[in-house]
Amino acid sequence: PTYESAEDTIAAVVTGAQQSAVAIIRISGSAAVPIARKVFQQQSSQNGQIWNPQSHRVYFGHVVGDKDTILDEVLCLVMLSPKSYTCEDVVEFQCHGGPVCCQRVLNTCVRAGARLARPGEFTLRAFLNGRLDLSQAESVLQLVESRTAAAADSALAGLKGGIGDEIRSLRKICIDLVAELEARLDFEEDLPEVDKSRLASDVAALQHGIECTLKTAQHGRLLRQGLQVAIVGRPNVGKSSLLNAWTGTDRAIVTAIPGTTRDIVEAGVTVNGVPVTLLDTAGIWDGSNIVEQIGIERSSKTALAADIVLMVIDAAEGWMPGDAEVFHQLWGKPPSRTSSANVKGPAILVANKMDKAGDFSAASLPLVVKEQFGQIVTTCALESKGLDALEDAMMAVLGVEQVSSQGHGWAVNQRQCEALVRAHESLMKVSETINQDLPIDFWTIDLRGALVSLGEVTGDEVTEEILDAVFGNFCIGK
Ligand code: GDP
Ligand code: ZN
Known part of the structure; x- marks a missing residue:
């Protein structure tokens, strides 16, 4: 076309x-x-x-x-x-x-x-x-496809022009720099020498601005795709109770008999505006009968596919042989720990039943365990305590900043993200050029590169390929 x-x-x-x-x-x-x-x-x-x-x-x-x-x-x-x-x-x-x-x-x-x-x-x-x-046009598509209120709000913020405003203000700095440098090239004798340290700091400010904008990407991806969170652990540590406390529902069967949660129970919660599907897995342990074996397999598969794994232990009992079984199932056995089926994503250790454990301390855990978990959180599922800390820990292991959900609201998408990364790379080259004391015309080449990449986000610089890529994702009638 x-x-x-x-x-x-x-x-x-x-x-x-x-x-x-x-x-x-x-x-x-x-x-x-x-x-x-x-x-x-x-x-x-x-x-x-x-x-x-x-x-x-x-x-x-x-x-x-x-x-x-x-x-x-x-x-x-x-x-x-x-x-x-x-x-x-x-x-x-x-x-x-x-x-x-x-x-x-x-x-x-x-x-x-x-x-x-x-x-x-x-x-x-x-x-x-x-x-x-162009960023607003993409927000139209995002708005129509939103699955949660938070995702729709984020798309609306983009539709209002938030992304464009941010990028245009970065582009303005870039344009001013190019203009200033080109003036030197044309009228070198008439102008005072370039203030290199100021230029370098302008470039650094630009890079910082791009980095801040890029930080919204992760949150945007989460808003669009949501998160799958697997809750694993040996029977009776409180997985189902935790899920119930979280959702405030009774969707999962809570019982004191080990191994009751046969099937994987799903529940939806919203964490930081992100749609999260919680998966309560059947108890993983070295079961002797076939039903238990199926449970183990399904649990492992669920954990492998999840974005985050929450491993629950009983804080009052401490680290038990049963916990070690689960741990080895999912993260491999020592000393090699090279099972191909290992969980790759981030994991959090949840020490539940804090009400019964006066003196639980992470120090009592084996070293390999402490190393595996990005965060260790204590909870009391029965009294719904520790859930906020658990949610914070989840965002922390994903590297999502709290501000990105509460600040401007909009988030850059994959295409915009790639263009911003290219702009950032060009600016890295500009800084190198400045450091190496190369002639001014070298600087402007990469500054112009950054300018083009920034323009691709808003569509100020646009090619047919970009338009094809963006509008090809729409359905007919939009
Ligand atoms: P699951 O097998 O891991 O899903 O464990 P359940 O959620 O079925 O809980 C097993 C037992 O532990 C139940 O009797 C719960 O009431 C109890 N329980 C769960 N969480 C807590 C807690 O935070 N404190 C105390 N004291 N008991 C808990
Ligand atoms: Zn359960």
Whole structure:
């Protein structure tokens, strides 16, 4: 597709694919009103009178096909340029939601001169016409795909322009630096010598700004994908009780009989705005019967696939042989500990039943155990104590900063992240060049590189490949 020619008028069903009471067909482009004139008959219009719709008004009538056969009864909404989603003339038909109605209305629009819209093409036009920057266009997609309120809030912050504002302010610093250096190249004799230490500190500030922006990426990924957290441990240490305390529900079976939680029980909680699926695994121990063996396998698999593993022990009893069994199942046996099935992700040791353990201390744990766990947390599942510390520990092992969820709210996506990393690399080269005392024209090459990469985030610098990559992810009608 070529992005210069937005001359076609495009049309698509913009509501969901499932059957619904009402569906919306959107037409956008310079021929939107002429096409609507051909296919739409306003209820109260006089015969022979040309329909000249007003912007932002709703008309009632029928969409008609060949020989004025009625195809559906519709509401027609007209939004004239530039006050529309695409900044072009837009006409929308609200028709009945059945697939037949939608398809017939759409087909008659196409026969009247519209072209079927490609995925994301309405939003692409909004971008090309300057209504949204590229990061905002991506936020539209993120908003539609959000699974949690926190993810939607983050997308809305991006849609408001938060990412663009941040990147443009970094770009401004970069542009000023390039301008200053190029002035030296052109009028070297007339200007005082470059203040290298100030330039170096400007470059460092830019790098710092990029680093801060990059820190939102991890949180953004978590908001979009969520986290799978496996709770493992020998029977009776309080895994199910912990899950229940966390969710405040009774979804998991709590019992004092070892090995009751046969199947993996799932529960959803929100930690720091991140959707977390908690998986209470069946007790892992060297079981003698087949059911227990299946439990062990399933538990191990769950733990291997999880983003974080929480291993629960009984703080009152301390580190027991049963705990060592579980530990070796998941992290391999000493001395080699080279089992290929080892858990790779971060792990937290949860010492539960603190109410019964006056003097539990991590010092009593074997060294290999202490080394394996990024964090050790104490809890009392029965009194719902220690859960905040556990949540903090989870964010800590993932390297997520508390601020990123409460600060600006928006988060950069994978594509933006890659562009920012490239900008950062270019700036590293600039610092090296400054340190090596190379001539000024060397500096500007990499500064310009950084400028281009930053511009790719907002779409100020854009190629067709980037647009294809971004809008190819959209579905038709957006
Ligand atoms: P699981 O087999 O690891 O899932 O353990 P459960 O959650 O079924 O708990 C086993 C027993 O320990 C139950 O009787 C719980 O009431 C008890 N329990 C769980 N957490 C605590 C705690 O923090 N303190 C005390 N005192 N008892 C607990
Ligand atoms: Zn249990």
